Amino acid sequence: MSTSVTAGRDVPVRPSEPVPFLDISGATEDVAAEVRLGWDELLRNGQYVGGTAVTRFEQEWAEYCGTDFAVGVANGTDALHLAMRALGIGPGDEVIVPANTFVATAEAVVLAGAVPRFADVDDSTLLLTPETLKAAVTPATKAVAVVHLYGQLPDMTAISQMCESLGLILIEDAAQAQGATWAGRRAGSFGAVGCFSFYPGKNLGAFGDAGAVVTSDAALNKLMLSIRDHGRMQSADGHHSHGVLGMNSRLDGVQAVVLSAKLRHLDEWNKKRRELMATYRELIDPERAKLVEELADGVGVHHLAVVQVDQRDRVRELLKERGIGTGIHYPVPCHLMGPYAQYADGPLPVTETAAHRQLSLPMFPHLRQDDARRAAEALNAVLTELDR
Known part of the structure; x- marks a missing residue:
């Protein structure tokens, strides 16, 4: 009988147990022990x-x-919102957004x-x-929000060149791509800004909500520091000096402690994700299920393991009966959602x-690798059954 580690203990795992x-x-x-030490320091x-x-994590x-x-x-x-405002994006401007993304981008x-x-x-990626x-x-387009969905980067060499040739600001929505690279460069380092979510389920996740914007533009960094703190000026007497229209969007110390502790594990965790994805690619029948492809110059971190299948909802039901948990990302494209349909100007077939x-x-x-294999084999079995 195999075992898994739960709360620091070796616990027997039976093959019939569900795969979450x-x-x-x-x-x-x-990270629990390190987080507790950090929280003690905060107290x-x-x-x-x-x-x-917070300063330590930002660095x-x-x-x-x-x-x-x-x-x-x-x-x-x-x-994303703060970065766009700092970049001067506002009324009269358009920002290109892939319709296949979480709604937060739009x-x-x-x-x-x-x-x-x-x-x-x-269609492949x-x-x-x-x-x-x-x-x-x-003519009204000012910027492009490139989304590194599922933990994988698109062709950032070509996209960066396209943005430069068209005079567009490049914004990276890297919410799902902490640690992913393109041609050896990490997500967030290509655009004027790189925007991250640290929602608990992300590759680098806090114990609640948190986020960050990265940049190499000193003036932009200074402006974003001000906007996130009610527009306060970054100076010795700046507490009561509000130089720009700001917002209240500060990272708290509790979450910064968690993020610093987890960051030390991120590369190891991402390596395990790549190994799990390799198992899926090895075992899943490509004739019946189409795994999202990874481009040659990219090294993904596989926040999600996404496959395209026919009869998706029925496949999900049958996998659930076999104890395999699944998710759906994203069943309604942004341009077809009620609040955003007014911005759509035609079909987007893919x-x-x-x-x-x-x-x-x-x-x-x-x-566990055994559970990834179970999930892959169950998917193959379900798709074979539906083909009969």
């Missing part, structure tokens, strides 16, 4: 908002991403006062391409087709 879609308890246990110094722990995160600065904020949506554009221009994606980007450009076929398989760093 996501379980973050293992990651929590990995002594009282720096619950900002302070030493660590900027260094990890390969940028000069990082600005901790309250969540990933604020990271939401942040609207919150900044701009208009999202929805673009289609590649389900990510933005230079061609789909260019097809969405109008995105619309994939929305009915995408299924996310179990994926987290403490998932």
